[in-house]
Amino acid sequence: MSTPTDRIVRHSASERVNHWLVAILFFLAASGGLALFHPYFFPLTALLGGGTWTRILHPFIGVLLFLAFAVLAARLAGDNRLTASDLQWLRQAGDVINKREDKLPEAGRYNAGQKSLFWVMSGTLFLLLVSGIIFWQPWFAPYFSVEAIRVAVVVHGVAAFILMAGLVVHVYAAFWIKGSIQGMTRGTVSRAWVRKFHPAWHRQITRGE
Amino acid sequence: MESQSLDITGQSATTTASPRQRRTPEIAKLIDVSKCIGCKACQVACMEWNDLRDDIGACAGVYDNPPDLSGASWTVMRYVEVEPEPGRLEWLIRKDGCMHCADPGCLMACPAPGAIVQYSNGIVDFHQENCIGCGYCITGCPFNIPRLSGKDGKAYKCTLCSGRVAVGLEPACIKACPTGALMFGTKEAMKRHAAERILDLNRRGFKKAGLYDPPGVNGTHVMYVLHHADRPSLYSGLPGEPRLGAWMEFWKGAAKPVASWLLGLTVFTGFLHYITVGPNEVEEDEETARSGEKS
Numbered sequence: 249m250s251t252p253t254d255r256i257v258r259h260s261a262s263e264r265v266n267h268w269l270v271a272i273l274f275f276l277a278a279s280g281g282l283a284l285f286h287p288y289f290f291p292l293t294a295l296l297g298g299g300t301w302t303r304i305l306h307p308f309i310g311v312l313l314f315l316a317f318a319v320l321a322a323r324l325a326g327d328n329r330l331t332a333s334d335l336q337w338l339r340q341a342g343d344v345i346n347k348r349e350d351k352l353p354e355a356g357r358y359n360a361g362q363k364s365l366f367w368v369m370s371g372t373l374f375l376l377l378v379s380g381i382i383f384w385q386p387w388f389a390p391y392f393s394v395e396a397i398r399v400a401v402v403v404h405g406v407a408a409f410i411l412m413a414g415l416v417v418h419v420y421a422a423f424w425i426k427g428s429i430q431g432m433t434r435g436t437v438s439r440a441w442v443r444k445f446h447p448a449w450h451r452q453i454t455r456g457e
Numbered sequence: 458m459e460s461q462s463l464d465i466t467g468q469s470a471t472t473t474a475s476p477r478q479r480r481t482p483e484i485a486k487l488i489d490v491s492k493c494i495g496c497k498a499c500q501v502a503c504m505e506w507n508d509l510r511d512d513i514g515a516c517a518g519v520y521d522n523p524p525d526l527s528g529a530s531w532t533v534m535r536y537v538e539v540e541p542e543p544g545r546l547e548w549l550i551r552k553d554g555c556m557h558c559a560d561p562g563c564l565m566a567c568p569a570p571g572a573i574v575q576y577s578n579g580i581v582d583f584h585q586e587n588c589i590g591c592g593y594c595i596t597g598c599p600f601n602i603p604r605l606s607g608k609d610g611k612a613y614k615c616t617l618c619s620g621r622v623a624v625g626l627e628p629a630c631i632k633a634c635p636t637g638a639l640m641f642g643t644k645e646a647m648k649r650h651a652a653e654r655i656l657d658l659n660r661r662g663f664k665k666a667g668l669y670d671p672p673g674v675n676g677t678h679v680m681y682v683l684h685h686a687d688r689p690s691l692y693s694g695l696p697g698e699p700r701l702g703a704w705m706e707f708w709k710g711a712a713k714p715v716a717s718w719l720l721g722l723t724v725f726t727g728f729l730h731y732i733t734v735g736p737n738e739v740e741e742d743e744e745t746a747r748s749g750e751k752s
Contacts, residue, residue, distance in 0.1 A: 299589035420727035
């Protein structure tokens, strides 16, 4: 049974909890990371209780973030496989940012932008975990050479930069495409929203109904 | 971490200029390896003056004791037997500790504002009350000097007795040296003295004797007179060409401002997009039109 104005479940309650856990951990990890990256951001150490607490907590938050993301990623990976039409979607980035959805290849549950971001997040978080362990004081850093640590800090910084830039896009896109945020707060989106932004997914759903 | 009376010219994680109205003479410690007898009086004096007592360790089978620098051992003698030429055995002894670089890698790498400072006389000092214990100073140091203490998680190293120097005294190790292998004065005076010593060593057959004041870190305020200045690595791995290295220079150089600006720019681009293109909404009439189609 469906009425034209009914709402479609986009994310289950446990997916939402998982997502927001990742979001909170990301916010704390990113704040601490920025604080230790450039003195301009050093005041952000106040969020975690000062410089030394930031140094102590940041790696643990990072590991929790990785684990929370890994669980979310395992759940969503199936819907994030890139296809040939996704590549076409990405090539039409101009149509995307100018709201010409009708010209784009039909997106499934996630569009090519979301899928790309998913893989960027997966890759950078993995790099952040591995490189971060290499210079985690005082537990692991003493086991690595200073040369390895010098490479690791740069890898950590570059991966974090890509991830943060990606997150800016993620947050902005959610804000820009009206009706999206409810998909992650209430868990449902309107049928018209699905039809407009994820037509292939809509067909899939209606076939099932 | 004393000597606020000294002028600070550089501070870690600080992007604006430090006070620099006054100029103090650049000082230097000169370690004449050829005169050192390895008595460790300097180590003892360092412990005494700085009131440090390292944990009692075990004999590692060599003279080096303690075997390495630590939070409570800011200078150690390193002993090595080498054959610079076949059949010629030499016992080289080097007092290891902070070199007080003119371009200090530790200070550049440190993310905590004011945890590492550089005085106008050339001394590089750690202010432990600002230290967060991240170990970046170790990553930045080309000489492998700073050590995190297991007791408090803070980084420590030789202060060049900044407190003594501030009131016109020489560092404690200099005071204790019985052979004159350790000298202290202005950097210029130490260079002059070193030149005389090098001439003497040359005359005595050490043709490659020379001063170790590496240009890769823009010179140091602890210098060595080496009998084999062409091969510093003979002296328990003293680096031949100490420098920050490309990774460190990128991370602590361009990466910091460029990445920060780009992140800000990304946010600003989103803002511009929103106020020009506008929100992407599901039109109300589209919804009713579609629902009309359907029913």
